[in-house]
Structure formats: structure tokens, C-alpha cells
Amino acid sequence: MLEVKDLSMVYQTPKKEEVSALLNVSFTLEKGEFLTILGPSGCGKTTLLNIIAGFLQPTQGEAVFDGESVSGPSPQRGMVFQQGALFEWMSVEKNVSFGPRMADRPKPDAEISENTRYWLDTVGLSGFGGKPVYELSGGMQQRVALARCLANDPGLILMDEPLGALDALTREKMQGLLLKLWNETGKTIILITHSVEEALILGERLFVMAPRPGRIEKEYRLPFAEQGVADDSRKIKAQSDFVQIREEVIGMIWSMEEEIMGRQEEG
């Protein structure tokens, strides 16, 4: 279980102005929940994720995961990045087995390679273990990133726009893969995205965040992820309730962005 308690984060710009990236953000995430976060740029969503991961220290409040206050990065909280986080000097296999190999007391080699093969199969990369990662397409590279994260068996998976750099078709396929992995592993997942459709189809819960100060503007509880596990996601995206919420959320984000533009013109 993840508890985020009254988090605030204040940055200082080089001009010594204070920017409130996050203000009094609180929420609780149960084990196995899939949360997606949407918001215009500058709403603090990446800051929030980096604090939960333990890369950043908040100016106020704390994040508590499974009873322990977050004070730094931990293998219990895995992360999948948009791109560029694979180790291109290692083969696919070495990337995926990196976490288990770096453990304080690594398991026997046979067990690690068995585990690696299992996750490569699960993400649909059987037979690619020996390839250098730079020979793979963008979509396949993100599959490696997912397998690498899952092979380390974290309790919580943080995803910072993991599909943001993919083309539209690959992206939809990968959304299906994410739902499948979530369903099969029961992992708790937080995913940041810029795509409203993606946020709606993947998240059981959705936070729409607003900027200046960064805060949770609205929370939704959504049925689509559950349906997506069983049903074709294209069909769900055409449902009237899906379309209705999609338009509502898009409208909300557009008005936020217009407000930002207006403020910039005044300034």
C-alpha cells in the first residue's frame, strides 16, 4: 500500500522566484491498483513520481510504501522510463537480469536465467535475449524495459510516459500488454501519460492534475481497465461512456492550458 501524505515541493528558479511544483498532495493507493495521472506540463506529475521513487526529497510531507517512509530509491519501487534508460552496452538478456544480478545476495545463475527467460517470454521477446538492445525497434525496447523492471519483482511500478515515444499502432498494442501484465502479476502501478485515451483505458483510477501550484484537480474511478483485460480495447474506446469522460477530461486540460497561456501573456 502506498500512502502519500501532504506532499509539497517548492523549487527555486535561478531568479530566486519560488515555484510550487506540488502543494498538499495526499492520496492512498491499495495493493494491485492501477493509477494513471494526466495533466498539462508543469503540473508536477513527474516531480510526484520522482518523489515516490525516492529520487527527490519533498520540501514537506512524505510518501510511505508498505509501512516504510521513502528516503531513497529502492528495488521495491521499480521505474520504467520513456526512453534511453536501457543499457545499450548489454544484451537484452543482461538488461533484464541486471536487477537480480545486482542483488546483495544474488540467486544462483540458473535461477536468474530461468527468471529472465520467463519475463522475456511474457513480454513477447522469446528468442531476442542475445540481441544487443540497440538493434531492437522502439516498441521492443520498451518491452525490454518492462521485462527488466518486472524481473526485479518490485511491489510498486512507476511509469513515466513509458509509451510516449512510440507510434500510434505500437502504442495501442503496448497498452494491451500493460493491461495483461497488470492482470497477471497483480502489481500496483502508477503511470504518467499525456494521452487522455491511454489514461482512461489503463487506469482504474485517474488523477487529473492542475499546475501552479501542482495539485490533484479531479479523481475518477474508471471501469475500462477491468473491461480491457477481457475485451478488445478498440471496442471500449468507442463506447459512449468512454467518449463522454474522454471529452470531459480533454476539455478540463484544454482550459487549464489556455489559462497558462493567458498568464504567460500577462506576464
Add this chain to the structure above:
Amino acid sequence: MMKNILRALNAENTENQRKIVSFGDSSLVEAPGGRIWTFASIAFLLLLWILSGTFGWVNPLFWPPIGDVWHQLNVIASEGYRNATLLEHIGISVYRVLMGFLLGCMVGIPLGFALALSKVMNRIFDPIVEFFRPMPPLALIPLVILWLGIGESAKIFLLFLAALWIMALATRSGALSTNIAKVYAAYTLNANKRQILFRIILPNALPEIFTGMRVSMGVCWGTVVAAELVAAESGIGMMIMVASKFLSTDIVVLGVILISLVAYAIDIFMRIMEVRLIPWRGKSS
């Protein structure tokens, strides 16, 4: 390995043959084929050299006929020059370069990582590195002779200095180019600081370290010849210096050609090593 590279190059080449825009496309310049021009240019220069000797276009004192240089090569190769064989002269120069270069790497690479990874180290060493970096090693020859004499240690120390700053800066730049996402990812995958240094930051910096090695190898080679010109009892530079005092231009030219050939061979070796050791170079996503 070589076969794969050649096959990849050839595959690219068939595509290149269909390209309409050629002026300004650098991949076409690098593409294989067209070797005939290389041979033609070398053959032209050699021909010019032969003809100029045959017809006496140039005073042999300024530029000797190719036959004289060839003759000197045979003489020196069989009889040696100034109490040392030709191989010994080449060998001692190469030895000095390698020693200075290796010592420079051994100190410069860790120094580069320190500069990139520790704020305190950066503040301490940055002014020192920045002060010595632009200083040509040759300007230090008088000081080094004063401190260490004209023996081997003086020359190696000079070459060490020549390689040191280049290696430190190349390593720093390579280490600083690490995408922070890779470091973050490694931390969430159990890695500790030591593992992050050796398994993430070091391989990430390797391409730039290798470039630094090639540059410093070139600088060391230039510096050793100059150092031998000033004071030495052996080495190719010394051979050139002594020969010039006796106006034996043929030996001077022979020495210059040998220097270029050895340097070229070393660079080719390093390029092959680079392809083998760092296949991911330039492939970062």
C-alpha cells in the same frame, strides 16, 4: 565480425547507389567503393617523386630522390644508425610513447571520473586541469630536463603530461554524458554506487574515453619526436636530428616517413579495437 561489418556496409551501398541527392550527403562520402582514387593519388605522388629525382627537378639537399631514401632504409636496416639498429630506434620511440600514454590513462581516467562525479574534486582539480590543458608539452621540455635530466624518465614524464589532460577531459565529458534515467534505473535495480560507476557510468563514457585515447596517442607521438629532437641518444627523432646536422636529407625524410607509418599503424589498430570493444558507439537511444 569483419564479415558482418562488410556485409552491413555493402547492404548500405546498394541503397546508396539509388540515391539521387549526393552532394551534401555525408554517408555517401563514407561509403565503401571508389578506392581507385586513393591508389591514384598515392601513385601520383610516388610518380612525382620518382620523376623529380630522375630529371633533377629539386636539389637533393632539399628533397632527396626516392632511390636515395630507399638505399638509406636498406643501409640503416642492416647496419643500424649511431650504435642502434633501426628497430631499436623505432622501438625506443614506441616504448616511450606507450609508457607515457599508459601512465596518462592510468591517472587521467580516474581523474576524469573524479571531476565528473564529485563536486569537491571538481572544485579542487578543475582549475589545475584547465590551467595545464592549453599548455603545449613542448614548452615544458626545459623544465623537465632541469628536473629529471635527459634520461628516459624525463621523456616519459613529458608524454605522461601530454596524455594526462586529454584523458581527464575526455573521461569527464564521457561520464557527464550519462543519461540520468540510466542511473535512476540502475538504482531501482539494486545497484550500489560502485556498481553504478563500473557498470553504468564507465561503459557510458567508453566511447569518449576511446576518442581521448586516439587523440592523446597522436599528441604523444608528436611530442616524443620533438623531445628526441631536443635531447636523446636514440629514437627516430634523434635520428632525424643527427642526420640533419650532417645534411643527410635522405635520412631525415626516411625518419619522417617512418614516424607517419608507425603513427598510422597505431591509429588503425585503435580504430579496430574501438569497433570490437564499443559496438554500441553512437547507438544510444
